Amino acid sequence: MGMTMTQKILAAHAGLESVEAGQLIEANLDLVLANDITGPVAIHEVEKLNKKTVFDKDKVALVPDHFAPNKDIKSAEHCKCVREYAKEHGITNYFEVGQMGIEHALLPEKGLIVAGETCIGADSHTCTYGALGAFSTGVGSTDMGCGMITGQAWFKVPSAIKFILTGKPSKWVSGKDVILHIIGMIGVDGALYKSMEFTGDGVANLSMDDRFAISNMAIEAGAKNGIFPVDEKTIAYMEEHSTKKYTVYEADEDAVYDAEYTIDLSALEPTVAFPHLPENTKTVSEAGEVAIDQVVIGSCTNGRIEDLRIAAEILKGRKTAEGIRVIVIPATQAIYMQAIEEGLVQTFINAGAIVSTPTCGPCLGGYMGILAAGERAVSTTNRNFVGRMGHVDSEVYLASPAVAAASAVTGRISQPSDLGL
């Protein structure tokens, strides 16, 4: 029986000729990741292991990004714990404030993960690196800690759902709209325990930043991973960012899928997920009159340079609506610098927005833009659960950078066409 792309990567890392869905395997890991929230729990757990040293100091990444720069004393202690562990164990890929960025934008940018590799991270959005053709999935702190020491993790080999993407998205439709559309279609548990494998000639029409956003939110459909085939764009990205040797895996012709969906990218419209689940999607045209208080443009989903360029294109020469707080968060220092060089930061500030240092901050209700009771935000982040960004009676509407920027100008959920764009 043929294997999916994910199954081939897992088989290769488990030293097996082939694997099939449901099989329990132990796979070798190429990268193990934690942050300032999950790292301290992992570090505390691994102290109980007999073996104390990390399996490979070059294959562990520790990124204080969630509540860093430290938002309070307790967060400062967590960051300190991660910092001291990294120093004690000589972890090569520890990124201090000044070098750090939001982990899932930072690691690909630093070239730490490439096609054909396996990665676990104690952060649910670790699935982002599927965009590069890697197997990568989120785990908890104990799994991460054990992976960091042993270099291995156990997996139940997933079955897969195939998404055949065709056509070319229109000007203001991005990867975010594609994945919100898919989650709306299959639900927040539509791919539970499974791989989402994206394929089809439409993939060539998606930029790497689009693909990162799509793979990033595979978890919001319950998926174990969301993976793209490797093409010219992937190779160009890896050659620009990494010196690591990559391996290209392709799904077998006779691979078996639990389901197949064909999605015509040219038919998609700017999409928004209403509270309090990412599956509550509507097109912006169907959204009706929804007044907002805040806009957030950033996160591991949509804080990349292309996201900022799109937002700036819309905000250039315009002003944010009166009374609306607009927060822009470049995901890494390199993206921040690029945004400065391209004049995007100037555009944001002239429009009335603020620009923050990289942090996960508001996405998970940490800091840098918490909502009060009754307030609504349009956000390019990934979750709109009850209380996600602040008070339990606040609301988060998930959307693309284009929709977020247009909404910032009008003060209600809008799309670029509402501004005549």
Next chain:
Amino acid sequence: MKACGIVHKYGDNVDTDVIIPARYLNSSDPAELAGHCMEDIDTDFVKRVKKGDIMVANKNFGCGSSREHAPIAIKASGVSCVIAETFARIFYRNAINIGLPIIECPEAAEAIEAGDTVEIDFDSGMIYDRTKGTEYKGQAFPPFMQKIIESEGLINYINENK
């Protein structure tokens, strides 16, 4: 191994942000986390919950963030088992790894109501609703996971096997 307690019942897609809101993740102390468990969807849970109680929910329990603080908070609150129609995959792994017993059983998740007294036999996977006099067969763990549970978590399993 058995568990017996009063049921706290929830619906679909209980996410880790409501199990333990991120604003409390600046702590990793189990008792402190337990003090805020479920507070965004069930403000009285912390006051109501007693040692041994059981949580029952519908589909996709524990979806969202990978925070291990979620099963830690539930376990530290005194809950002895979570029964659900399905679990989100990271929560499922985390619960096993930290030794919080969980069972997938759609029939039990559907029929059992808040306030029922429920007993679970982990060896047989049987779930008994003592209030209603009904019983259900839950999905037993595969042998590999049973070994992790028998070792009382992944850490001990690795210490014993690697």
